[in-house]
Amino acid sequence: MALLAGGLCEAGFTTALRHIDGGRNIGALIAFLLSVTASMGLLALAGRQIPMGTAYAVWAGIGAAATAIIGVAFYAEPMSIVRGLLIAGLIGCIVGLKALG
Template sequence: MNANWAWVALLAGGLCEAGFTTALRHIDGGRNLAALAGFLIAVTASMGLLALAGRHIPMGTAYAVWAGIGAGATALIGIAFYAEPLSLARALLLITLIACIAGLKALG
């Protein structure tokens, strides 16, 4: 795997993080087995992709980008599907988060 594919793996891992945090909303104390299975699959994929990317990207940078992608995507999922509020301040902070992730990628 080269450095470009490591960034693709990191992006996919961050999106899987959004998947497992969204699944957490539906687990219902372990009673919803489909959501629990989705959580377990997504968290395993997310951590595995982060570990894979960390072989080619400094782990501090990889972790910051992974967490930022996951947090930003989770916030956007909440806004789009769960009626979470979108204020001007929240939108500006999400844009800032995305800009910081892009900046870390640009610095390599």
């Protein structure tokens, strides 16, 4: 559960990063700092229970997939069939790694 939450926090900090505007948007900067702190802390917590390599791969995959989905849903990033299949494949790999971890 910590790993899922940490990966979602990673998507939070990458999304906040879009809005920092060179440090001029204080709200986005605070959101970024809180999200990155929570994300790294949750990754470290998960790394106590499963191998860190597996934890990192799953954490990064969750964050990457969630960031891509957020980009499509809220920032008009393009979605093609191939991109959708690749994101689905990434999610499938995350599930497989977690199941083996």
